[in-house]
Amino acid sequence: MPGLPIDLPWNRTLGDTVPPNTPHAVSVSLPTWRSNVAYEEGEAWVLDKMQCGYPRFFIAKPINHLAQAIVRQYGSPGSEKAMLFPTHSCGARCVEFFRRQQPEADRSNVRILDFVPHPEKAPPTQAKRVLPRVTAVVYPEELWPTAKVFWQHTGEGISSRQADFCQKAFDEGSMVESGSVSPSGTPRLSKGPRRYQKHVSVDLDVPRSTNGHLNGHANGNSMVADDGGAPDSAQFVEERYGRNLDVAFAAQARLAIRKRIAGSLSANEELPLSLDKAPDAGATNERSRDVPDFSVDDVYLYPMGMNAIFHAHRSLMVARGELPSVMFGFPYVDTLKVLEKFGPGTQFYGFGSAEELDDLERRLKAGEKYLSLFCEFPGNPLLRTPDLKRIRALADRYDFAVVVDETIGNFLNVHVLPYADVVVSSLTKVFSGDSNVMGGSTILNPQSQYYTAMKHVFETEYEDKHFAEDSIYLERNSRDFITRTRRINHNGEAVADILRSHPAVKQVNYPKYSPTKHNYDACKLPTGGYGGLLSATFHRMEDAQVFYDHLQTEKGPSLGTNFTLSSPFVILAHYNELEWAAKYGCDATLVRFSIGLEDTKTLQRVFESALSAIPEVSGVKKAL
Incomplete structure (x- = not known):
């Protein structure tokens, strides 16, 4: 098999789930440099082995199975396909994307089917x-191709757990197409767009607050299992609740996640205990994050981080009108694509430098208007940190919103809300850690000048789409978020130091050693660290390949996992635009590392061993 060295047994995992034997894993093993290239080039020896992939790039098998079953019954197999979404309005946005991206295409047979x-x-x-x-x-x-682009950029699709759940109901006949049943006795149905209609992913018989979130006092005890607690077994949902998931438990799990994000829960405690110990568990106005009037009601959950970004941009356009946005700093690929394809365009500043802020200020002084500025804190994969203080000052002076993606820094290390109008994050990453569930969040800053307008949009249009079973897993995974973050911070620094000491390594990108460290430190919490994400570039491509192939960590897409996860990020994210990426410092030799919870000394030995496999260059002595 090409690309799989037979003398490296840890490289024989091509296509396996990461972690192994995880039904809903969000990463897949691409263990050699060649396998990553072959994946990008669509070679069968890689694609045929893939059991899963990152969910926005690889549509999971359960989702494909359900889509195919629907096409067999309601469409024309061989000439039609189906894309699955949690709500009608998501489907309507997909159809609208077809219209805008391919206005000349025949869409007469495109249709939306609601299954209830x-x-x-x-x-x-x-x-x-x-x-x-x-x-x-x-x-x-x-x-x-257009449907796949919509799926990838927006994160609007259903999760693999929801597909499993609905597949069983579809097979049993307990879930049917809405037009095939009599309206008597059924929920209110509509075949047309329901853009302004509330629709939640579960049916709740409990009080709700004004923004569609579950009130803290509702069904406070119904989530508690009869045996007094929930086992940590991966079989928990199946064994305890079967496929008929308990609504109250899922709703309380979502409330706990939102409280945890808002800083209201104690660490390392079971869900019932942590809710009981929260100050006034029935209230929703706990203050935290050092922002006046901030409450848990300003935290919104989404199926994944990119969906939170997509809706932050969309909600700002609804609230303020359609204007171009600014993408500041080299971003994760899909954020830039959302700004480019779902609005009137973007001004891209790929270096995230002071000089680019100077240029932005000149444009603003000349009268250019912008909807918003999006940035990451710090950026992925170069780990450069934007100057949020100056950005905030420009935003206040020239009337644009600031949207900060804090996924990499994470809110236990950095405090960016005072400088942002909106903060978004991928909960799939370190907040979860287990690489087995997707999630995202949006936080509105109540001190923002756009808060009232944004709150109105969210109260009108926000849909609770995070599937119940996903919520249960995400809540459980995040209970030890604080202690995991501390250990990951420590390990991240240790690995960065190892890489910086080797002559084959051209540059190590890490917030602690970045030229923009002062920007990071300006928002760093007293107990915070520099995170677990770093990257390195090499002087020679062959050295990067040898190092990667010999590195004994899990290797695949995603980040923020409890285990160390490595990836030739630029090859995976920018394979068809390598020259463009290189202009901004994203060299094709770049390897990204998401550092995990392993023993520090063991982790250091793993990296030292991989570095020692790099052949000595004439005249250069190895440091290790």
């Missing part, structure tokens, strides 16, 4: 169970 509980087979409302719902956009196969 069968009125005679669904459990009674008082049973408080999750009911199966999914929306399918059925479209001609030739529109597949």
